Amino acid sequence: MGNDILMTVNWSRAQFALTAMYHWIFVPLTLGLSFLVAFFESIYVKTGDESWKKLTKFWMTLFGINFAIGVATGIIMEFQFGTNWSNYSWMVGDIFGAPLAVEGIFAFFLEATFFAVMFFGWERASKRFHLFSTWMVAIGSNLSAVWILVANGWMQNPVAMAFNPDKARFEMQNFFDVALSPTAVQKFTHTTSSSFLLASLFVMGISGLFLLQNRHKEMAKRSMVVASVLGLVSSGFAAFNGDESAFHIAHRQPMKLAAMEGLYTGTEKAPIVAMGIINPDKKPGDNLPAFKQEVIVPGMLSLLANRDPNSFVPGINDLVYGNPTRKIVGAQERIASGKIAVAELAKYKEAKKAGDQAGAQAALALFNQHKDNLGYGYLNRPEEAVPPVALTFYAFHIMVGLGTFFPIVFLCVLFCSVRGTLENHRWLSAICFACLFLGYVASQAGWVVAEVGRQPWAIEGLLPVGVASTAIAAGSVKTTFFIFLFLFTGLLIAEIGIMVKQIKIGPEA
Amino acid sequence: MIGNLDITVLQQLWWLIASVVGSLFLMLTFVQGGQTLIFTLPASEEEKSLIVNAMGRKWELTFTTLVLFGGALFAAFPLFYATSFGGAYWVWMLILFTFVLQAVSYEYRKKPNNVLGARTYEIFMFLNGSVGILLIGAAVGTFFTGSRFSLGTYNQVTWGTPYHGLEAALNYFNVAFGLFLVFLARTLGALYLVNHVNHEALVARARKASLINLALSLPFLLTVLYGLLTMPGFAVDPATGVVSLEQGKYLHNLLGMPIVLVLLLVGLVSVVWGVVATALLNKNRGIWFGGLGTVLVGLAVFSLAGYHGTAFYPSLTDLQSSLTIYNASSSKFTLTVMSYVALGVPFVLAYVAYVWRVMDSKQLTLAELTTGEDARKMY
Numbered sequence: 001m002g003n004d005i006l007m008t009v010n011w012s013r014a015q016f017a018l019t020a021m022y023h024w025i026f027v028p029l030t031l032g033l034s035f036l037v038a039f040f041e042s043i044y045v046k047t048g049d050e051s052w053k054k055l056t057k058f059w060m061t062l063f064g065i066n067f068a069i070g071v072a073t074g075i076i077m078e079f080q081f082g083t084n085w086s087n088y089s090w091m092v093g094d095i096f097g098a099p100l101a102v103e104g105i106f107a108f109f110l111e112a113t114f115f116a117v118m119f120f121g122w123e124r125a126s127k128r129f130h131l132f133s134t135w136m137v138a139i140g141s142n143l144s145a146v147w148i149l150v151a152n153g154w155m156q157n158p159v160a161m162a163f164n165p166d167k168a169r170f171e172m173q174n175f176f177d178v179a180l181s182p183t184a185v186q187k188f189t190h191t192t193s194s195s196f197l198l199a200s201l202f203v204m205g206i207s208g209l210f211l212l213q214n215r216h217k218e219m220a221k222r223s224m225v226v227a228s229v230l231g232l233v234s235s236g237f238a239a240f241n242g243d244e245s246a247f248h249i250a251h252r253q254p255m256k257l258a259a260m261e262g263l264y265t266g267t268e269k270a271p272i273v274a275m276g277i278i279n280p281d282k283k284p285g286d287n288l289p290a291f292k293q294e295v296i297v298p299g300m301l302s303l304l305a306n307r308d309p310n311s312f313v314p315g316i317n318d319l320v321y322g323n324p325t326r327k328i329v330g331a332q333e334r335i336a337s338g339k340i341a342v343a344e345l346a347k348y349k350e351a352k353k354a355g356d357q358a359g360a361q362a363a364l365a366l367f368n369q370h371k372d373n374l375g376y377g378y379l380n381r382p383e384e385a386v387p388p389v390a391l392t393f394y395a396f397h398i399m400v401g402l403g404t405f406f407p408i409v410f411l412c413v414l415f416c417s418v419r420g421t422l423e424n425h426r427w428l429s430a431i432c433f434a435c436l437f438l439g440y441v442a443s444q445a446g447w448v449v450a451e452v453g454r455q456p457w458a459i460e461g462l463l464p465v466g467v468a469s470t471a472i473a474a475g476s477v478k479t480t481f482f483i484f485l486f487l488f489t490g491l492l493i494a495e496i497g498i499m500v501k502q503i504k505i506g507p508e509a
Numbered sequence: 510m511i512g513n514l515d516i517t518v519l520q521q522l523w524w525l526i527a528s529v530v531g532s533l534f535l536m537l538t539f540v541q542g543g544q545t546l547i548f549t550l551p552a553s554e555e556e557k558s559l560i561v562n563a564m565g566r567k568w569e570l571t572f573t574t575l576v577l578f579g580g581a582l583f584a585a586f587p588l589f590y591a592t593s594f595g596g597a598y599w600v601w602m603l604i605l606f607t608f609v610l611q612a613v614s615y616e617y618r619k620k621p622n623n624v625l626g627a628r629t630y631e632i633f634m635f636l637n638g639s640v641g642i643l644l645i646g647a648a649v650g651t652f653f654t655g656s657r658f659s660l661g662t663y664n665q666v667t668w669g670t671p672y673h674g675l676e677a678a679l680n681y682f683n684v685a686f687g688l689f690l691v692f693l694a695r696t697l698g699a700l701y702l703v704n705h706v707n708h709e710a711l712v713a714r715a716r717k718a719s720l721i722n723l724a725l726s727l728p729f730l731l732t733v734l735y736g737l738l739t740m741p742g743f744a745v746d747p748a749t750g751v752v753s754l755e756q757g758k759y760l761h762n763l764l765g766m767p768i769v770l771v772l773l774l775v776g777l778v779s780v781v782w783g784v785v786a787t788a789l790l791n792k793n794r795g796i797w798f799g800g801l802g803t804v805l806v807g808l809a810v811f812s813l814a815g816y817h818g819t820a821f822y823p824s825l826t827d828l829q830s831s832l833t834i835y836n837a838s839s840s841k842f843t844l845t846v847m848s849y850v851a852l853g854v855p856f857v858l859a860y861v862a863y864v865w866r867v868m869d870s871k872q873l874t875l876a877e878l879t880t881g882e883d884a885r886k887m888y
Contacts, residue, residue: 067616068617089590090587090592093587097843102850106857110857120868173842
């Protein structure tokens with residue numbers, strides 16, 4: 001790959017990572033807070049208690065501030081597939097475009113239409129229609145997550161498609177298999193449940209702050225009860241489908257799982273590294289230890305990956321160089337096969353252009369034998385198939401560690417709420433406030449695992465990022481990267497400023 | 510039933526669907542038009558807030574329609590999505606930047622501690638309504654004037670200029686198209702205000718503004734029409750797919766598709782009638798004629814570009830790299846699936862219409878902004 005192309009690809013990756021991470025600051029709160037607001041308003045409509053209405057409107061104000069910047073960062077995500085990843089857009093647009101269009105038709109309009117009623121319809125719509133609108137915004141927000149996660153799930157586990165050599169693209173074979181693939185279902189359930197968890201932490205964090213400041217205590221306590229229940233239920237779901245997700249990753253993306261655990265040499269009774277410090281000098285194929293320090297739980301990774309504590313789990317070296325004993329074909333072998341596929345595809349196209357039917361058929365026959373490794377044909381070294389191990393490992397362990405801690409906090413809050421002693425335990429309020437920030441750390445870490453762990457692939461095993469990007473000067477992408485950086489950072493500062501002020505004003509204003 | 514349709518029919522159907530969505534977006538740019546009126550039309554801060562809040566009820570619909578337009582093109586014509594967005598990089602990026610600015614401006618403008626100050630967010634809105642719409646117009650203009658790109662063996666786009674789309678703004682036709690859309694949006698924005706706001710003085714000025722902006726749009730409209738009727742176009746041989754230049758192609762398209770000519774004429778007359786009824790006859794429902802007219806004009810423009818054996822995204826560098834609705838589309842399977850999905854659109858339109866009716870049944874007043882129950886959340 002030429003130096004300028006490499007620069008373009010890396011700046012495009014950086015830009016996508018930047019915009020995705022900024023977008024993901026706001027989206028999980030939108031997904032979860034929309035339902036919490038709907039719960040609060042439902043209680044108001046059911047009881048007629050005006051204090052619940054006041055509470056609903058307070059959280060709705062914060063929801064609106066967050067929602068706007070989520071929308072702003074979201075539009076870039078959609079169009080960036082075209083601007084920075086045009087080869088990707090062409091090669092998989094036949095499959096990837098459909099969920100995005102469905103998202104636009106069924107989810108975004110639901111959100112956009114009822115958003116106006118939710119915010120400006122208290123006097124214009126009936127009480128019940130207003131509540132209905134609030135629910136529609138919550139459902140619409142989460143429906144939009146369904147479709148983008150179907151698309152992302154397909155990138156992680158491409159199913160129900162075939163390569164069309166004439167068009168040089170992948171084409172969809174079965175829409176329902178794409179929409180209902182286990183990876184898509186797990187992506188959605190894990191992402192939404194963790195978003196509800198984050199929103200619960202957000203509500204508890206600000207409510208905890210109110211309790212620490214001795215302000216709006218009744219509202220804070222009511223909010224914390226509802227949020228802790230949702231948070232606890234969401235934690236259970238997130239843990240369950242997180243485990244399911246890891247099981248599927250073990251079979252569909254074994255390299256990602258190996259990176260998540262820093263496992264270089266495959267083994268039976270593979271341990272989970274509960275805590276560890278990665279050896280930064282470690283490279284695939286060498287004899288250096290993978291960790292400087294580690295605390296392991298024997299057999300747990302085998303149990304997680306195969307539901308059998310004695311089973312074999314492949315490591316990075318097995319997947320890079322192959323392991324004939326375990327019948328694992330490594331990247332090294334797949335690259336050789338992939339290069340044949342790339343060459344035969346070119347021959348096929350040339351023969352078709354020249355009207356040489358026999359030559360075209362011969363090339364196509366050979367191509368078909370190697371087409372499953374087409375993506376590998378664009379890699380130069382087998383080690384390129386390894387994602388950044390340290391980043392994937394630490395992100396995964398931060399996510400899991402925090403995800404284990406949060407349910408304890410939810411339980412404590414719920415327990416104290418039921419006993420009516422919540423405001424007596426100021427330490428718990430302080431922890432709740434700290435968890436507000438930790439929730440964002442866990443949420444971002446989760447997406448780092450998902451996306452960094454998939455590298456170097458745009459589409460797992462089929463399309464490396466180097467082939468997926470647009471042929472544009474690196475300088476242009478670098479410029480837009482910095483524009484986004486300044487723009488989104490500026491808007492984030494403004495958002496935080498407004499949010500903090502609204503929290504200071506509180507619900508009574 | 511849809512599964513039995515020929516792929517050519519599906520490709521034409523999806524160009525129609527994309528055209529309808531694109532045309533609805535053009536109608537909904539009354540929001541952007543209204544945003545460009547905030548420095549000239551109001552006589553006070555209160556009146557400015559009335560305009561912002563009137564538009565603020567609808568900005569999300571416009572935004573979402575643009576997103577859907579992008580999604581529909583991605584799903585139905587991925588080669589266009591890849592070629593245009595990847596090639597004309599800077600034009601699309603600038604358009605997107607203006608929409609990013611718009612998305613936060615309504616919510617943040619009046620909120621205390623908004624860091625940048627209300628005026629900055631108002632400038633953001635103005636930029637979205639002026640530069641954003643101008644560039645969208647210039648980008649649509651290239652459907653007729655072409656762009657400098659070529660496609661490789663595997664359809665990778667290579668753009669022929671280092672300006673990556675900004676060169677479109679140097680073509681008089683594209684600029685005229687963009688300016689026409691800007692003034693049309695301002696006209697529609699003024700018509701919407703007349704319909705939606707209860708404020709005598711502001712409405713009187715909005716009536717006048719609708720007429721002035723229609724008048725300002727006319728030279729650009731005439732330039733566009735003259736260009737369309739006289740310029741060479743990019744014809745596609747239906748049998749071979751070979752693209753060639755044809756003098757008067759778009760005139761031939763108009764004459765060859767009388768329904769498109771009717772759409773164009775009825776659309777233009779409808780817009781003019783909407784303005785005349787509002788500005789000269791003191792009617793309040795001119796926006797409906799203006800909006801419907803805009804949709805019809807939009808449909809005519811997109812039909813001229815894509816139907817009747819025409820390359821809708823022509824290449825000036827390599828004619829055979831030009832995109833047609835046939836070579837740029839998704840597979841038959843995907844278009845079929847998407848057609849079933851599109852059956853849900855009437856349902857979506859129905860609830861949008863219902864909510865629009867609920868929210869617009871009463872006109873917006875100054876009192877609602879200052880003392881109403883939603884006053885704290887007003888933009």
